[in-house]
Amino acid sequence: MLSLRSIARSAPRTTSRLAIQSARPSISAFRNTARLQAKWTPFLRVAAAPFSTSMRRFDGNEELIAKLDSEIKVEQDIGDPETYRGNVREFIENGPWELQDEQGSQEVKLSRTYNDEKIEISFSVADIASIEPSSGMNDPDAAYDDAEYDNEPEVSAQSGGANTKGSVNQGRTSGGNVRVAPEDRVAPADRPELDDEEGDYGEGEQQPGASFPVRLLIKITKDSQPGAMEIEAIAQDGEMMIESVFFYPQPDLADPQTAEGEFKRRMVYAGPRYDNLDVELQDLMDQFLRDRNIDTELSLWLPDFVDYKEQKEYVGWLHNVKNFLS
Known part of the structure; x- marks a missing residue:
């Protein structure tokens, strides 16, 4: 009886243990499943975007060509670049050049030609492109005036501590008086610089009659004599100013076409500084050029022609760029 009771009591426990064990999955099963999941990777297909995200190339030639065409019309309204201006044409037609x-x-x-001489003058339109608007900061004369003003000794003390009448610059001397600038010692009506300020000229504009400098290279050869003379000069405001005079024993050294010729040219004695020559010698050299029509008339004509030539080449440049882009 006791044995049957013990069997009956232990039966439910055994049954529950079996039920619990059967309900628990084995660890090895989970491990195998984890391995399978690690080996299997889902493939996600990336869908293509319905529009392009790359930057579209913008062709701006049309706008650039339109601007070039506008510049051409502006320059043509100024004047026909293919036709010489009156003064430019008359100088060539009526002169010896x-x-x-x-x-x-x-x-x-x-x-x-002049007697047995052959004269050739070379110049460039690049001189007009190198012009910079005038300003007080770039004026060497203005800088020199400032340096002269700074180095000027102080005005001695005046009796009674009085100031000069009409002085405007503030700055005291050791005696307590107001320092008087050189321009304050001259009456305003007598100051020459006020004459230049009366004209209404914009920044960078030149006064009437003023011109830009044109650099010249004058080469002179003679049939009866060996060698060549070369003169560097500047034409501006109706004046022809000589900068240097060279002489080459061989004419081809004045215009070498090879590297060897250029080397020989540099080895030739360049002569003294022209401004160190005797004044009478400089005057005779100026007369030498005037006799050959290298004079005031030529100096006045050169800036006009360079201005015309630069406009002509600029219009041609605009046409070339426009045609290239079209």
Whole structure:
């Protein structure tokens, strides 16, 4: 009886243990499943975007060509670049010079003969491109005036501590008086600089009659004599100013076409500084040029022609760029 009771009591426990064990999954099963999941990776297909995200190339030639065409019309309204201006044409037609003006080249040449001499003048339209608007900061004369003012000794003390009448610059001396600038010692009506300030000229504009400098290279050869003389000069405001004079024993050294010739040219004695020559010698050299029509008339004509030539080449440049982009 006791044994049957113990069997009956232990039966439910055994049954529950079996039920619990059967309900628990084995650890090995989980491990195998985890391995399978690690090996299997889902493939996600990336859908293509319905529109392009890359930057579209913008062709701006049309706008650039339109601007170039507008610039061409503006320049043509100023004047026909293919027609010489009146003063430019008259100088060539009525003078002894032969003009060598090649389209697309910034270098221009004038040539003539004088007795047994062959004279050739070369200049460039690049001189007009190097002009900078005038300003007090870039004026060497203004800087020199400031330095002279700074180095000027102080005005001695005046009796009674009085100031000079009309002085405007503030700055006291050791005696307690107001320092008087040189311009304050001259009456305002007598100051020459006020004459230049009366004109209404904008910044960078030149006064009437003023011109930009044109650099010249004058080469002179003679049939009866060996060698060549080369003169560097500047034409501006109707004046022809000589900067240097060279002499080459061989004519081809004045215009070498090879590296060897250029080396020989540099080895030639360049001569003394022109401004160190005797004044009478400089005057005779100026007269030498005037006798060959390298004079005031030429100096006045050169800036006008360079201005015309620069406009002509600029219009040609606009046309070339426009045609290239079209």
